[in-house]
Amino acid sequence: xxxxxxxxxxxxxxxxxxxxxxxxxxxxxxxxxxxxxxxxxxxxxxxxxxxxxxxxxxxxxxxxxxxxxxxxxxxxxxxxxxxxxxxxxxxxxxxxxxxxxxxxxxxxxxxxxxxxxxxxxxxxxxxxxxxxxxxxxxxxxxxxxxxxxxxxxxxxxxxxxxxxxxxxxxxxxxxxxxxxxxxxxxxxxxxxxxxxxxxxxxxxxxxxxxxxxxxxxxxxxxxxxxxxxxxxxxxxxxxxxxxxxxxxxxxxxxxxxxxxxxxxxxxxxxxxxxxxxxxxxxxxxxxxxxxxxxxxxxxxxxxxxxxxxxxxxxxxxxx
Numbered sequence: 001x002x003x004x005x006x007x008x009x010x011x012x013x014x015x016x017x018x019x020x021x022x023x024x025x026x027x028x029x030x031x032x033x034x035x036x037x038x039x040x041x042x043x044x045x046x047x048x049x050x051x052x053x054x055x056x057x058x059x060x061x062x063x064x065x066x067x068x069x070x071x072x073x074x075x076x077x078x079x080x081x082x083x084x085x086x087x088x089x090x091x092x093x094x095x096x097x098x099x100x101x102x103x104x105x106x107x108x109x110x111x112x113x114x115x116x117x118x119x120x121x122x123x124x125x126x127x128x129x130x131x132x133x134x135x136x137x138x139x140x141x142x143x144x145x146x147x148x149x150x151x152x153x154x155x156x157x158x159x160x161x162x163x164x165x166x167x168x169x170x171x172x173x174x175x176x177x178x179x180x181x182x183x184x185x186x187x188x189x190x191x192x193x194x195x196x197x198x199x200x201x202x203x204x205x206x207x208x209x210x211x212x213x214x215x216x217x218x219x220x221x222x223x224x225x226x227x228x229x230x231x232x233x234x235x236x237x238x239x240x241x242x243x244x245x246x247x248x249x250x251x252x253x254x255x256x257x258x259x260x261x262x263x264x265x266x267x268x269x270x271x272x273x274x275x276x277x278x279x280x281x282x283x284x285x286x287x288x289x290x291x292x293x294x295x296x297x298x299x300x301x302x303x304x305x306x307x308x309x310x311x312x313x314x315x316x317x318x319x
Contacts, residue, residue, distance in 0.1 A: 019170055022123060023116040032118050039111040051108040052270035059178040059273060061109055062168075064102035069161060071095035072135060076158050079151045089142040092135050092154060099132050109178065112256045112271040114237060117177045120167055127164035131157045180274040182235040186292055189213045193282070193289040202227065202288065207251060209242035217279065217290065218242050218251065220262050228262040229279035229290045236272035 044051065053060030075091035078084040103125070110121040134157035142150035171177045189212055196210040202221040209232055210217045216232035218241045230251070232241050239255030246252075250268055252259050258272035265276035279290040 019120065019167075019174070023119055023175075025119060028119060028122055029115070032115075032122055035122075036111045036118065039107050042108075044108070048108055049270040051105040053105075053273045054267060054270045057273055058180070059105075059109055061102060061105040062172070062178070064098070064105050065168075067098040068095035068102060069165070071098070072131075072154070072158055072161060075154060079154055085142065085147045085150070088154070089139060089150065092139045092142070092150075096132065096135055096139065099128075103128065109271065112236070113177050114175075117171060117175050120171055120175065121177070124164050124167035124171060127160050127167060131160035131164060134160060177237075178273075180235050181233055181238040182231045182274065182277055185215055185231045185277040188215050189292055191291070193284075193291045195284075195287050195289050196229075198287050199227075199283060200286075205246050207242045207244060207246055209240075212290065216240075216242070219288065219290075220246055220251065221288075222249075222262075227281040227283065227288050229281050229288075230260060230262065230265045231277040234258055234260075234272060235267070235274040235276055236270075241276070 042048075049055070051060065053063075056063070071091045071094040075088040075095070078088040078091065106121075106125070110118060110125070113121060134153050138150045138153035138157060141147075141153060172179070194212045196212065196217065196219060197208075199221070202208050202219055204221055204223045206220070208219045210219055210229075218230045218232040219227065220229075221227045230241065233239070234241055234253040234255065236253065236256055236258050239253040239258075241251050241253055241260070244252045244254045246262070249263065250259050250261050253272070256271050257269070258267060259269040260266065260272070260276045261268055263278070265278035267273065267275045277292065280293055281288060281290050283289070
């Protein structure tokens with residue numbers, strides 16, 4: 001008979017298993033599809049890119065949520081002190097007033113995520129919606145002279161905010177929503193010129209995929225002869241730009257519609273908030289060669305002694 005005691009799984013692992021199960025569950029997919037269609041249909045115009053955070057260079061939603069979360073956390077601190085109920089109520093109101101624009105920015109981002117991410121994002125939104133309801137009740141109780149009930153609902157609201165924040169962290173750091181999916185390119189591609197094919201292999205105005213140092217590269221030869229090359233995986237969610245459409249000097253991602261300028265990789269339209277790494281190009285003996293611009297290379301510390309000589313030798317070799 002085996003008398004070895006069974007080891008209990010750490011709570012962290014059990015929590016991750018629950019989150020993984022949530023990612024895989026299709027139960028809420030019909031609701032997700034309906035909500036996503038509704039968010040995409042909102043007549044936001046240029047405001048949609050502003051809510052994505054294209055002007056900031058990364059999603060604006062995490063920045064906006066600092067105001068309601070900070071206000072509600074400060075209110076909870078004041079609720080632990082005697083005679084500060086009025087100030088706490090004011091902070092609860094500030095949090096409620098700023099929660100709506102933060103939620104709109106989050107919804108616009110959420111509507112352009114992968115299926116697994118939207119499933120977690122839906123529960124994240126539900127937790128935050130519950131927090132808003134609890135804080136609205138808290139404020140109503142405070143205004144009605146029931147300070148104790150207001151404090152109780154406030155602490156319940158903070159618990160819901162904490163749950164929502166945990167799910168938001170899972171979205172950002174475990175599922176990489178909002179991250180720049182092209183950031184690693186300058187760290188992977190070696191220095192120097194890389195030959196990627198004969199000019200004849202690149203039909204005019206057609207996206208062509210090549211690989212350099214295991215990094216997919218989008219290559220487009222313009223009608224006038226100029227050749228442009230960008231990192232092929234979209235910075236938004238790694239969509240294949242080589243399967244996108246080329247028009248007016250730009251390429252449109254086939255997954256979520258981000259538009260990048262071919263000449264320099266600039267993100268003309270979101271949801272992408274980061275530009276694509278762009279390569280320098282040249283034609284040598286009828287072949288296209290590309291390299292990353294020097295200013296895009298990651299900075300390295302200067303080695304000393306024998307290490308410096310080896311580094312210089314490697315650099316000359318790559319050039």
